[in-house]
Amino acid sequence: MTKRSPVLCLFVISGFCFFTGVSSLFHIIELLKNYEDAKSYCREMYTDLATVRNIADMNDLVTAAASASATIVRAWIGLETGAVWKWHWTLPEHQLVYSNWREGEPQIKNQDACAAMDQHGKWFESDCEDKRGFVCHGNGGSIGHFFVANLTSWRAAQNHCRGLSSDLVSISSAEVNEAVLRVSLSQKVWIGLFKDPWMWSDGSSSSFRDWKPGQPNYRKDQNCVAAVFKDGGKWNDLKCQGARKFVCQGVSPLTSTTTQTTTETTTTTQLSTTTTTEVTSTTTQTTTQKTTTVQMSTSTTTIETTPTTQPNTTTLTTELITPNTTYTAYSTLSTTLSNVTTDTISASTTPMGTSAQNTTQLSYPTSTETSPSSPAGNLILIQQSMTWIEAMGYCREHHNDLVHITTKDIQEKVAEKAKNATSPYVWLGIRYTCNFDFWFWTKSTSGCYQNWAPGEGTDGTYDCGVTGAIQATGGQQWVGLPETEKLNFICSTCPD
Structure with a gap:
């Protein structure tokens, strides 16, 4: 029996790669397994054993257990003893x-x-x-x-x-x-x-705890945690070898899907400022036992300078049919003509490796350039400390843009440059939107490579106005920092 809550996961829309936190989508699994086997099952079938981050998650967990087909007394969650x-x-x-x-x-x-x-x-x-x-x-x-x-x-x-x-x-x-x-x-x-x-199985840094009275008691070998639903879901440390029901989190891959893809083109000449552009990519339709992948097909459309009007769009309709549910997702593509504008994207929130689940409206300022990610080697470290906005403006005026890291190769090149920085961190061209809770590169950059430090990125909790930087030394991983901090930065340059 599954209890579903709203979810946003990692997804790609019109060349953007978005990184969002794991949702509190909980699944009560009514199989009996020890803790390690339960964890393996969740990682194979979903994401991981459940992480409970706050009271709201706790309420969702209790509600999910109450909706199960049988009474759930205890169930494993993803909390286990760590070494520190x-x-x-x-x-x-x-x-x-x-x-x-x-x-x-x-x-x-x-x-x-x-x-x-x-x-x-x-x-x-x-x-x-x-x-x-x-x-x-x-x-x-x-x-x-x-x-x-x-x-x-x-x-x-x-x-x-x-x-x-x-x-x-x-x-x-x-x-x-x-x-x-x-x-x-x-x-x-x-x-x-x-x-x-205690530590969470998925590596999350959440400090939320909801123990039963007198727990944890740290008796011998009680290194794993179960929620006790007869006590309101409060937690008890137990021996990991016990066979219990358990709670997974994340989106389940579909066991079988049939995909139908159609492309519609709408052209209008009623607006005073329009231009015609051809959007070209390949259509690939692949059906496997667990996932279905659909990419966009070739189309021609009329685009206006303010790309939020419905007639000036190309719409991709994807219908995913399962034995019990049909999901339909619509992707609305628009191309801007001014230097910076706002694209309105209506697209499915597509978790990595699964089918579409929801439809989300996104509006965020984006650059008009759609060049690929910076070629490795075309990088320059600016040893002046500026805010993130100032750094981006400098790169766009004098070079190309703040660097985007979309592959391990580019990460290694950037890390080498960052070693010579005079600040502890170095700005990258990645930004966080607090309105929609995801990270995105400032240009339409393909690829979803990530190298976040523990507790950062999808595992982090951020205020508005946070942007991404790489550590100048040490592990040289990415962190989120207030955009007002002044740091060195790396620009990508145009190829010779």
């Missing part, structure tokens, strides 16, 4: 970028621990069962951080805050630390920092 004990904030999107430990803290012990703030604003490690007051995080509205004087354990304090649609406070700066100290009335209080060894 790490500190996390309770709010999943908060990273540990600021700390204010008092001297001698934190302690170097591989055991469950929680953090508290003393009367001077310094943090110290404590047994999570100790009793003290606590500070809950503000809800983002009129209510700021608030102090609760009830003396309770760390987990009971967290449950109290969650009951108020909040969580224990996360501290990201000295200013927030000072605010928490003031609201706590200079008492020792719990804050939302905890240490544990």
Whole structure:
């Protein structure tokens, strides 16, 4: 039995490669398997065992279990013991970028621990069962951080805050630390920092936890986690060898598909500013046991300067028929004539290796140039530090564009150039859209090569105004940074 929620996955539209986070599309699998076999099954049939990132995901998980054909008591999720004990904030999107430990803290012990703030604003490690007051995080509205004087354990304090649609406070700066100290009335209080060894099977960095009371108890060989649905889905650490039902995440490949592809062309001469262009590509129709791939066919269409009017488009209609469901996706192509314009694309959200599932409307500024990705070798490092927007403008004025990395070969060339940078990171021509939650290259660049650092890219959580950079040293992977930071950058140049 499957519970489906809205999903956006990696997909390609009109030459753009978009990277989005994994959705909370959960599948209750009513087979009995041990943890490792369950994980292998999910990776083969879907994406991975389920990762639960927040309360909303938790609610989806419980709803999916309630919709199963049989009663689900316990089911494996994708949480397992890792090799390293790490500190996390309770709010999943908060990273540990600021700390204010008092001297001698934190302690170097591989055991469950929680953090508290003393009367001077310094943090110290404590047994999570100790009793003290606590500070809950503000809800983002009129209510700021608030102090609760009830003396309770760390987990009971967290449950109290969650009951108020909040969580224990996360501290990201000295200013927030000072605010928490003031609201706590200079008492020792719990804050939302905890240490544990747990990691998600898919490599996600989410710190969300929803344990049963008294769990995890870390008994011998209890290195895997199940959701206990008779207890509201709360989690229990268990021995991995036990055979249980389990929860997968991600989109399932279709077991059999029949594909019908048609191309329609609409031409209009009613608009004052139009031109005719030929859009050419090859039609390839491949039917396999699990996937169907369809590419666009040749067509001629009239394009206007503002390519959001329906008559000036070429529409690709793809119909995917399965034994139970028919999916229809429409792709609307448009070509711009001005330097920068807004394309409106109506296209199926096509997960990599699967068929179309949904229809999404996207509007985002794009460049008119549709040249292929930068040839390896035609690169120049600019050892001046600029914002991302300034860097892109510089590259387009003096060279071609900020570099796009679409293959491993280009990655290696860019990494070699970046070693000579005078900044710790180097701007790339990749940008994040917070409206639609995906990464895209700034030109219509084909290819979906990725080299994100752990916790970045599809695994990251970002505000608006974030753009991509490569590490100048170390692993030289990609990270998301505020576009206002000033960094060196690499331009692609036109071939000689």
